[in-house]
Amino acid sequence: MVFVPTRGDAPLRHGEGVPLLPEGAEPSDLDVSVYLDPERFELERTKVLNRSWQIICRSSEIEAPGDHVVWEGHGETIVVTRRRDGGVAGFHNVCMHRGARIVKESGKGARRFACRWHNWTYDHEGNVIGVPDREDFCAAQVDGLASPPVECDEWGGWVWAVLAGPGVAPPLLEFLGEDLVQDLGVYRMQDMLLIDKLTWELEVNWKVVIDGFNENYHAPALHKVSAQDAKDGRESTFAWFGPHGMMVVPYKGVLPKLKETRDHQSLAICHYTVFPTSVFNNNPSHIQLFRAVPLAVDRTRFETWELQYDPQGDVEYLDAVTRHWERLKVVVSEDVEIYNEVSAARRSSAYTTNRFNDHECKITHFHSVVQQMLDA
Numbered sequence: 001m002v003f004v005p006t007r008g009d010a011p012l013r014h015g016e017g018v019p020l021l022p023e024g025a026e027p028s029d030l031d032v033s034v035y036l037d038p039e040r041f042e043l044e045r046t047k048v049l050n051r052s053w054q055i056i057c058r059s060s061e062i063e064a065p066g067d068h069v070v071w072e073g074h075g076e077t078i079v080v081t082r083r084r085d086g087g088v089a090g091f092h093n094v095c096m097h098r099g100a101r102i103v104k105e106s107g108k109g110a111r112r113f114a115c116r117w118h119n120w121t122y123d124h125e126g127n128v129i130g131v132p133d134r135e136d137f138c139a140a141q142v143d144g145l146a147s148p149p150v151e152c153d154e155w156g157g158w159v160w161a162v163l164a165g166p167g168v169a170p171p172l173l174e175f176l177g178e179d180l181v182q183d184l185g186v187y188r189m190q191d192m193l194l195i196d197k198l199t200w201e202l203e204v205n206w207k208v209v210i211d212g213f214n215e216n217y218h219a220p221a222l223h224k225v226s227a228q229d230a231k232d233g234r235e236s237t238f239a240w241f242g243p244h245g246m247m248v249v250p251y252k253g254v255l256p257k258l259k260e261t262r263d264h265q266s267l268a269i270c271h272y273t274v275f276p277t278s279v280f281n282n283n284p285s286h287i288q289l290f291r292a293v294p295l296a297v298d299r300t301r302f303e304t305w306e307l308q309y310d311p312q313g314d315v316e317y318l319d320a321v322t323r324h325w326e327r328l329k330v331v332v333s334e335d336v337e338i339y340n341e342v343s344a345a346r347r348s349s350a351y352t353t354n355r356f357n358d359h360e361c362k363i364t365h366f367h368s369v370v371q372q373m374l375d376a
């Protein structure tokens with residue numbers, strides 16, 4: 001049987017006694033310099049992006065020792081590898097000799113990594129283990145040398161990393177928090193299969209993309225949902241847990257039933273924004289990860305990952321989920337089109353202020369968390 005997530009005794013996120021909006025949700029204005037200022041982007045790199053846990057790849061992409069993924073974003077290049085003891089390790093992909101990128105591409109089963117320029121070699125943790133003509137250096141230059149480590153961990157079938165290294169962010173599960181771990185945990189993403197991954201390069205700031213997936217106010221206009229769906233959509237609930245947030249968006253025509261069940265993930269999109277750059281769009285039977293990879297102040301790689309359960313030979317499941325994924329690809333392409341419209345206007349003198357309503361409160365919350373990290 002195909003796995004069906006159930007919430008057990010996880011807290012209710014919709015229905016009886018659950019407010020539609022979190023306490024403190026209010027309309028707000030935001031100066032658009034937060035999307036445009038290159039100096040701010042530099043600070044976001046070091047103080048927000050490099051100091052937070054971010055998704056790098058699926059655990060299944062680095063299954064065997066030496067399997068490795070080269071990940072690049074916000075000016076950084078890192079390697080994450082499967083260690084011989086089964087854990088994951090990561091290090092900055094920068095040769096400690098004269099700065100060449102050590103590993104060009106993701107690959108399988110590497111016993112060590114060699115820089116092509118002068119053949120310095122590195123182990124899975126980024127320690128320098130070989131220096132040709134070592135005696136020509138001072139011992140102090142090369143003894144015990146390593147490329148700086150990246151802190152890595154796994155949860156939900158994902159490899160996560162903190163680029164600034166160990167001990168900078170709280171441990172992964174603490175960073176995600178009990179609510180998110182419990183809520184997202186019921187989907188057993190670690191058992192899901194990666195079916196598809198789509199990538200776009202957009203000329204917008206990364207936060208424009210996260211904003212776009214932090215509300216469903218745009219659904220009636222951009223995605224042309226029916227009048228009834230738009231009305232039901234007004235009964236979506238919004239919440240935040242620490243820096244993260246969620247919304248529960250009712251499926252078509254299910255509102256009365258949704259109000260009665262604890263298993264609202266079976267009748268709604270449960271949608272989780274995992275600070276800073278990931279959004280999980282959890283449909284009842286399959287999940288999309290929307291991942292913004294900041295590249296420059298006005299450049300972002302936008303990825304959509306499609307996860308499905310093992311169909312276990314269930315042709316109906318496979319057929320339904322495949323058809324739904326095809327429809328969702330069209331929906332996501334509509335979001336991408338609108339990011340291009342934001343890009344087209346981004347240098348206009350008239351682009352000065354974003355105005356958020358109280359149902360866009362998750363955006364307001366997200367920007368306040370970014371600001372807090374910048375101010376810390």
Ligand code: FES
Pocket residue numbers: 095096097098099100115116117118119120
């Ligand atoms: S730059 Fe890598 S070995 Fe010289």
Ligand SMILES: [Fe+2]
Pocket residue numbers: 212218222223331335
């Ligand atoms: Fe959308």
